[in-house]
Amino acid sequence: MNFFKKLLVSLKRPKTEDVQPTSQPLEVHEPDIYDSMTEAEAANLAAREASAACLDRHWASVGTIERDVLAYMISPSFSGGPYWPSTRQAYRVVRRNDTIIIATEGLSDPFDDAEETGNGFEMELFVETADIPEHARGPVGDVDPFQRSWAFELVEHVAKTVADAGGYTRGLDKYGAMSIEIPGFSLSNHMCDQFPKHFVTEDDSTGVLLGAPEPDFPTRLDDMPLSPVRLVPVVLITASELEYIRAGGRAARDDLLVRLKAAGVGHVSSLQRESVV
Template sequence: MNFFKKLLDLLRSPVTQDLRAEPQINEAEAANLAARLAGEACLDRHWRSVGTVERDVIAYMISPSFRGGPDWPSTRQAYRVVRRGDSILLATDGLSDPFDGVEGMGNGFEMELFMETAEIPEHARGSLGDVDPLKNSWAFELLEHVAKTVADAGGVTERLDQYGTLSLEIPGFSLSHHMSDQLPKIFVTEDDSTGVLLGALEPDFQTRLDDMPLSPVRLVSMVLITASELEYVRSGGRAAREDLVSRLKAAGIGHMSNLNRASVV
């Protein structure tokens, strides 16, 4: 909070105001910006404790919200890249931004999604300092799809509190740009869908950030599941979903999305 206060004071200072482009922002906008920057700094500190964080994020030239896409809390929609040995962790960056033009609502949807995998094709991995190739990976395309669904729902923290874990399916697999070329058929149902679990499997790092500027934020894991696992959840509902989580834990699969693993059902 000290960082947040100092940043807000800086934004109010005459020197800072002289450097701002016209028109100058008002008090509420300054507070919102200070909170957003403080949240970004908090996330950055956390991800740096997890692995090597790329300086650049994966972002858009024009926010998708201006082109009919689901609204995130702010117009900023981006994705962080964290390199951890042979694996790459991709995380949303903006779902926990304070809401634009709204005060007293906390840190946006109070969550960010992440997924980690070592199974990204070499041409789409990029080297340290180059995140652009990752746009051509199945992992980014899948995370982007799920992020849109989560944003359209206004976040899923309440449902996670209620159910513990959630399952989500993405239809139209054959129409995807990169998943259809890079994912094995074991992950595709007969009706052309792919499935994931949200919040089911805890990683080897903290997933609750209590030091965000406005309200706590949780980092929600996203794990790719096989077609037979998705069918199992479809037919069995919550009991099957909970059993699947237990089987995945027992198999030592953890939070990693592994394309070479066998199905557990």
């Protein structure tokens, strides 16, 4: 049995404390799922299961994770949408004390193509905020209302941009942080109804910082099965801050990060805050 098969079998076995004592020796069988799989398919599935388990462990250390995820009935990649490493495109909800995290789930999946290696784009995105409207904030156990929130729409849009580019890890390694503009703001489904005016530029755009400021929990997962994965914060910025970056480029972006940290804003996206420039 190769490494990936052992990995999948271990994930499927019950924990030792859950097994009832017995006087008969136990015989362990490989999951029947392998009977209809090629070696490459089995290895891919094992790596995907291990990746999901690693993300589960991490987010459980950050807050209370919802077991259900926000997902599509049919993968957008089948209808002209951007390709993720696999057909699984989902979003995880994590509840913290006064904030909600909505995170991508699938950008770091192993590639469906057996010839590819590594954990997908080696990154997942997340937005953290306390400012989700009541009608879009589901009670514990109900994630469906969150799809009507600006936070979900924002991270979904950025995820499409990242997937179209095949990931942004090289840019983040080079610059430390990046900025993204979202044009056509007035055409959005929920952001246009939930954003205050000072987050929208005169040319109908809004902006985010990608990768910084750093959150108050680890963002590098070294125990993913194929390659390390980073968790990348998506931080909403005001129209004035976006214009500041437009005019000043990288130097202005770096200065904006310093100002956000000094103002105590950090990585949490707030609709209530004023601009720091």
